[in-house]
Amino acid sequence: MRDFPSSSPSAPIGYFVHHQGRGHALRCAAVVNALPEHRPVTIFCARNDIFPAMRPGVEIRQIPSLFEPQGDEAPGMASAPVPDTLHCAPLGWPSIRNAMAEITSWFAEANPSLMIGDVSAELAQLSRICSVPHVSVLQHGTRSDPGHQAGYDCSVGLLAPFSERLAQPDWTPSMRKKTHFAAGLGASTKLPKRQTAREMLGIREGETLVLVLSGGGGTGFAQAPLGIGARAVPDTRWITIGTVQRDWHATEPGNIEHHGWVDTPDLYLAAADVIISSTGNNTCAQVLATARPWLAVPEWRYFDEQVEKARALQVAGAATMLGSLPSSAQAWRTVMRDTIRDHDPQLQRSLLDRSPAEATAGWLEGLIEDLWQGAAQTSLERTIA
Secondary structure (H helix, E strand, C coil): CCCCCCCCCCCCEEEEECCCCCHHHHHHHHHHHHCCCCCCEEEEECCCCCCCCCCCCEEEEECCCCCCCCCCCCHHHHCCCCCCCCCCCCCCCHHHHHHHHHHHHHHHHHCCCEEEEECCHHHHHHHHHCCCCEEEECCCCCCCCHHHHHHHHHCCEEEECCCHHHCCCCCCHHHHHCEEECCCCCCCCCCCCHHHHHHHHCCCCCCEEEEEECCCCCCCEEHHHHHHHHHHCCCEEEEEECCEECCCCCCCCCCEEECCCCCCHHHHHHHCCEEEECCCHHHHHHHHHHCCCEEECCCCCHHHHHHHHHHHHHHHCCCEECCCCCCCHHHHHHHHHHHHHCCCHHHHHHCCCCCHHHHHHHHHHHHHHHHHHCCCCCHHHHHHC
């Protein structure tokens, strides 16, 4: 009988975190803090200032960005075609070589039990080439291309930070079989009491608050259509938080105010009567926790990530998807009326899990146990499975 390699019960987990936006880092922190204390974790990220507090035994290594050039790209290589099985793989970038060297050196030194990627299809392939089991965070979007599929195929598991009822119909049976759904993972879904929040924000009794929320990964909503919306329903109060694109031609009424980035978004969410937001994963989980009428307006993202997320939410009955903000007062009144009429707060709440981080930590530990200590499958068993 052959001896199979075994991972120590305390072998570390590696974790790559994309530095754009806030959701990747918050998901990572939630998972890492829920893992057993005996499990060390090394995080690789281009920024080390985006993470909340971590438990002992967690190291953050700052690496060069895999996605942004650190200097002028050589003209002769800038036009080199990228293979279909890769996405971001430019030639001649020392920053990418240095980042990958740090990760692969750690692979050799640490003998990790698992690597988690949030997100990089190339890193999933690199981990497999280096003989390290990899878990990919699964995001919405049009991702049937060879690059994404190679990343998913190279991964021993997929982690979806949303409800299984928001799964895309085009995800293959093999993907679904190895996916762990953790609805609300990393999001702050425990909101203050509504009355307390409204009092702290100075919202009068009986006043209808329309909250406009844009996440941290994009450019935000345009000012002009929001002004049209506020003017269309003058008996409401509109507050925006996050980024708003200023338009020189915007003519805003007195019932809209822009608060920009705030330290207490939970207060605004808890106080709102209607919410208009983009559809980043963290934002979606927070809005679902409010159980309020919701206009979901996807921002541009690679692979139509937010478009597919908004579509899944609408199919599930949790939100009204808009391709863009309405451009007339009549359109605003119609969509607001229909969204409020069709609102189902219980359905929204049901799309969140009670303890997604703890469940994910348990799934990861079980996966490590199965990978390193479980019985090997024969070729026939793998074919049948």
